[in-house]
Amino acid sequence: MTQTPAISTAATGTATPLRPDLALIASLIEPGTRLLDVGCGDGQLLEFLARTKSVDGRGLELSQSGVNASVKRGLAVIQGDADTDLVDYPGNAFDYVVLSQTIQATRHPKQVLEEMMRIGGRVIVSLPNFGHWRIRTSLALKGRMPVTKSLDQAWSETPNIHLCTIRDFVALCDEVRAIVEAAYSLSPSGHAKAIRHTAYRANFFGEQAIFLLSRKPLGD
Amino acid sequence: MTQETDPQEQPTTSGLQLTLEAPLPLDGGGTLDNVAVAYQTYGSLNADKSNVVLICHALTGDQHVANDHPITGRPGWWETLVGPGKSIDTDRYFVICQNVLGGCLGTTGPLSINPATGKSWGITFPVVTVGDMVRTQALALDQLGIETLLAVIGGSMGGMQVLEWAARYPTRICAAIPVATSARHSAQNIAFHEIGRQAIMADPDWRQGAYEDAGVKPTKGLSVARMTAHVTYLSEQALHRKFGRNLQDRTRPTFGFDADFQVESYLRHQGITFVDRFDANSYLYITRAMDYFDLAADHEGRLARAFKNSPVRFCLVSFTSDWLFPTPESRAIVRALNSVAAKVSFVEITSDKGHDAFLLDEPEFFQTVKGFLDAAAEARGVN
Numbered sequence: 001m002t003q004t005p006a007i008s009t010a011a012t013g014t015a016t017p018l019r020p021d022l023a024l025i026a027s028l029i030e031p032g033t034r035l036l037d038v039g040c041g042d043g044q045l046l047e048f049l050a051r052t053k054s055v056d057g058r059g060l061e062l063s064q065s066g067v068n069a070s071v072k073r074g075l076a077v078i079q080g081d082a083d084t085d086l087v088d089y090p091g092n093a094f095d096y097v098v099l100s101q102t103i104q105a106t107r108h109p110k111q112v113l114e115e116m117m118r119i120g121g122r123v124i125v126s127l128p129n130f131g132h133w134r135i136r137t138s139l140a141l142k143g144r145m146p147v148t149k150s151l152d153q154a155w156s157e158t159p160n161i162h163l164c165t166i167r168d169f170v171a172l173c174d175e176v177r178a179i180v181e182a183a184y185s186l187s188p189s190g191h192a193k194a195i196r197h198t199a200y201r202a203n204f205f206g207e208q209a210i211f212l213l214s215r216k217p218l219g220d
Numbered sequence: 221m222t223q224e225t226d227p228q229e230q231p232t233t234s235g236l237q238l239t240l241e242a243p244l245p246l247d248g249g250g251t252l253d254n255v256a257v258a259y260q261t262y263g264s265l266n267a268d269k270s271n272v273v274l275i276c277h278a279l280t281g282d283q284h285v286a287n288d289h290p291i292t293g294r295p296g297w298w299e300t301l302v303g304p305g306k307s308i309d310t311d312r313y314f315v316i317c318q319n320v321l322g323g324c325l326g327t328t329g330p331l332s333i334n335p336a337t338g339k340s341w342g343i344t345f346p347v348v349t350v351g352d353m354v355r356t357q358a359l360a361l362d363q364l365g366i367e368t369l370l371a372v373i374g375g376s377m378g379g380m381q382v383l384e385w386a387a388r389y390p391t392r393i394c395a396a397i398p399v400a401t402s403a404r405h406s407a408q409n410i411a412f413h414e415i416g417r418q419a420i421m422a423d424p425d426w427r428q429g430a431y432e433d434a435g436v437k438p439t440k441g442l443s444v445a446r447m448t449a450h451v452t453y454l455s456e457q458a459l460h461r462k463f464g465r466n467l468q469d470r471t472r473p474t475f476g477f478d479a480d481f482q483v484e485s486y487l488r489h490q491g492i493t494f495v496d497r498f499d500a501n502s503y504l505y506i507t508r509a510m511d512y513f514d515l516a517a518d519h520e521g522r523l524a525r526a527f528k529n530s531p532v533r534f535c536l537v538s539f540t541s542d543w544l545f546p547t548p549e550s551r552a553i554v555r556a557l558n559s560v561a562a563k564v565s566f567v568e569i570t571s572d573k574g575h576d577a578f579l580l581d582e583p584e585f586f587q588t589v590k591g592f593l594d595a596a597a598e599a600r601g602v603n
Contacts, residue, residue, distance in 0.1 A: 034561070058558075064567065068587055071535060071565045074595030078554055078566040088555045 018048055020190030021126040024210050025098060028124060028182070029053055033095035036060065036119060038082050038112075039102035043070030050075070058094070060085060083107045086115035093119055100126040101208075103169075104160040114176050123178065123213040129185070131165030131203040149188065150207060166195065166203040169211065178213040185209050233290040234258035234319065234326020235283055240359050244321075247349040253335070257360040258326025259283050259318040262302060263310035265366075271602050272366050273308055273593070274357065275317040276374030276381035279506055280446075280498055282325040285317045286310070291497045300581055307590035312597070313370065320381075321356040322348045322506050324499035331432065331499050342501055343429030350377070350513045354384040358392070368392050370600060371593055375399035375578035376545060377506070380513050383553070386534070387515060387526040395596035397589060399537045400578045402549035403523050403556070404514040409544060412452050413507040416445030420500045429501055442500040443491025450490045455541040455574030459483060516556075523556035530557075533599075534564040535592040537585060539577040565592060 018026065022045045029035065031053040037046050040059030043066075049055035059077035061067050070077035078085075082099065083106050097120030099112070104127055106112045116123045128150050129135075138146035145155035151163070164172070166185065173180055183195035185206025195202040195209065202209065237258045243251035260283040265272065275285050275298065282289075286296040286303050302308045302315055319327035322345070330345040361369075372385045372393050379401025386396040405413075420426055423441030427434050451459075463483040467473065470480065479485040519525035534557055538550040547568050557564040567588045571577040578585070 058563075064570065064584060067565070067567050068584065068591060071567065071588055072591030072595065074592075074599060076533070076563040076565050078558075078564065079568050080566070088551075088558060090559045093558070093561065 018044060020186055020192075021100060021208055021210055022048070023190075024184060024186065024192050025100060025124050025126060026052070028210075028212050029055060029096060031055070034058075034093070035096040035098060036089070036094045038086070038097060038099045038116065040070060040075075040077060041066050043073050043075045043077060045098065045100070046070065046075050046077075047073050082112050086112065086119065089115075089119045091118050092121065094121070096120050096122050096124060098124045100124075101128065103127050104163050106162065109162045109164075110172060110176065113172060113178070117176060117178055117213070117215055121214065122181070124210065125169070125213065126208060126210040127164065127169060128160070129166045129203065129206050129209050130163040131167065132207050133204050134207075136204075166199050166206060166209045169209065170199055173211065173213060177216040179216050180211055181214050182212040183209060235260045235290075237326055238360060238363055240356070241363065242359065244352070244356060244359065246346055247351045248347050250346060252328065252346065255321065255328045255356060256326065256332070257318050257328075257356060258323075259316055259360065260285060260287065262286050262315040263313055265314040266603065269366055270368070270370060270600055271313045271597070272361075272369045273313045273315045274361070274369050274372045274385075275302070275308075275315060276353075276357070276372065276378035276385075277317060277320065278374070278376040278378045279449075279510065280494070280503075281378065282323065282497075283317045283319045284325075285315065289497070292493070297579060300579070301586060301589060307586045308373070308593060309590075312602075313593075316361070316364075316366075318357050318360055320353045320377075320506065322353070322502060322509060324502040325497075327356075329499070330429075330501035330505055340430075340432040342432060343504070345501070345505060347508055347512075348505060349509050350380045350384050351388070351518075353509065354381050354388060357381070357385075358389060369394065370602060371395040371397060371596055373397035373399065373589070373593075374401075376401055376575065377510050379545075380405075380510065380515075383515055383526075384513075386530060386532045387519070390527075390530045390532050393532055394600050395533045395535070395593065397535045397537070397592065398550075398553065399585075400539055400542050400545045400550075400575055402545050403516060403526075403553050405510050405512075406549070409452075410511045412448060412544075413511055415448050417504050417507060419444040419448070420504060423500075426500065429504075431500070437495065438500045439492075439495040442495050442498065442503060443488075445500075445503060446494040446498075447487045447491045450487060452544045453574055453576040455543065455572055457541060457572040458574050458576075461572070462486075523553065524559045527557055527562050528560050530560065530562050532562065533592075533596055534562060535588065536564065536566045537578070537588060538566075538568050539571045539573070539575070539582075539585075540568060541572045542575045542577060544575040 034056045037059045046057040067079045097116040135146045184192045185202040186208040240255040244255045285298045319325045322329045334341045372382045379398035382398040420441035423438035425436040426438035466482045468482045468485040516523040536550045538547040554566045
């Protein structure tokens with residue numbers, strides 16, 4: 001897989017710096033492309049990409065506050081749900097479809113991933129890694145569902161109903177015929193590292209992962 | 221155009237007025253000559269005329285958006301949204317609202333005199349469409365020297381006009397804000413309109429539409445039409461919260477057909493006050509125009525074709541408890557816009573106030589409009 005890309009958040013000027021996973025995602029985007037950000041929150045990534053890379057962006061966001069904040073930034077954002085509303089988008093409508101820190105909260109992650117693969121030429125997914133050593137040891141030693149810095153809610157409260165490990169996600173990509181073009185793990189400090197093919201190491205040490213996927217050509 | 225207009229002149233019920241110089245072609249065939257257009261403006265036009273916001277009113281609305289109504293004396297119907305420092309900030313934007321074609325507050329409609337007979341048109345007035353209303357607005361703006369609009373906004377039938385504007389004149393508008401609306405009037409809505417029309421026509425004072433000549437008014441029919449319609453603008457929750465089963469000025473039911481319940485009394489009041497400011501034939505014509513509205517049908521049955529290659533930025537808004545123009549109607553428009561890669565935003569506002577929510581105090585709605593409009597102004601370089 002590819003080299004770790006150079007990450008820049010500097011172009012935001014006085015604005016708050018991008019979240020590390022968003023900065024890494026931004027570095028993977030070619031300028032002047034069309035992009036759909038699924039679960040775009042307050043539109044931070046879309047705005048950054050519009051300003052620094054002339055990306056023609058669209059957003060889908062569940063929360064009213066997120067949509068309002070995005071619309072206020074002049075972004076084209078629709079209130080909707082990844083689980084139910086991706087079917088409304090035509091095929092190949094975007095160069096990229098981004099889903100950051102959301103797939104674990106969807107009802108049907110596989111279906112969501114399939115829809116994204118249909119809509120975009122390339123799909124970028126970032127997710128918390130449930131295989132991280134802290135989580136593994138916490139579960140092994142305490143025998144309780146882990147509560148960590150990035151997964152900070154109790155099992156009964158968390159919206160994250162479909163947590164997975166990096167290797168689980170690699171398997172899902174295979175299942176939906178997605179090619180992993182690049183994959184990175186992020187440490188808690190935001191340090192990015194390319195994930196090797198087997199992903200055993202990243203699955204243990206990476207707190208978050210970011211995948212750049214493309215469609216397997218038909219008949220392959 | 222009659223005269224160069226000045227907001228301070230002509231303190232009549234219609235406010236400002238102009239007359240279209242050219243005959244107005246109608247979707248149903250034929251033309252109308254000397255069409256009068258009554259309108260109101262707020263704020264001032266900037267030097268490069270880039271700050272114009274057109275407001276399209278709903279079925280029973282009129283041009284008095286943000287001033288006291290000349291007949292009822294009540295505040296303008298969108299004073300919650302439009303004014304100095306408000307979401308549509310009249311310190312920054314030049315706001316225009318025109319009474320629709322077929323209306324009854326200064327724009328040509330069934331109450332106007334048919335030059336051929338010297339009498340009121342009544343129901344010999346040609347049936348007009350939402351498209352005709354929008355064409356009238358565009359021609360009126362031409363005469364006012366306004367070529368392009370920063371934004372067009374409207375709710376309900378006003379939203380239909382906004383969609384029509386975007387489909388017909390995509391290069392004349394930068395932004396479109398269709399609120400609580402639909403790209404086609406539903407069977408249920410047509411049904412409610414038909415009840416209203418039948419109520420008017422069943423009133424003996426309707427006189428086959430020629431009541432004006434007879435010097436009477438079908439007030440009973442029109443007020444029943446209004447009462448029916450008014451229920452569709454509310455929601456079960458809103459009615460329950462407002463009235464419940466409370467009795468009106470009494471402690472026990474009278475075992476008669478008086479307005480025992482507060483909700484009855486309220487509806488009767490709505491009906492009675494409506495007839496003072498609205499013409500029954502106008503009600504027939506305007507409800508008909510809404511019924512005929514089907515934007516997809518005008519584009520080979522595909523709504524998306526209405527917006528192909530549209531440069532317009534869209535912001536659609538719906539309300540959760542609106543069962544007259546429910547959220548799926550807005551979503552269908554969003555889908556069509558998405559499929560042609562239009563720039564579209566969509567917000568569903570949580571409210572229990574039904575269709576009327578777009579006229580009421582809904583802070584999330586106000587913020588959405590303000591955010592979107594200001595961003596559109598910034599993109600256009602409006603100072």
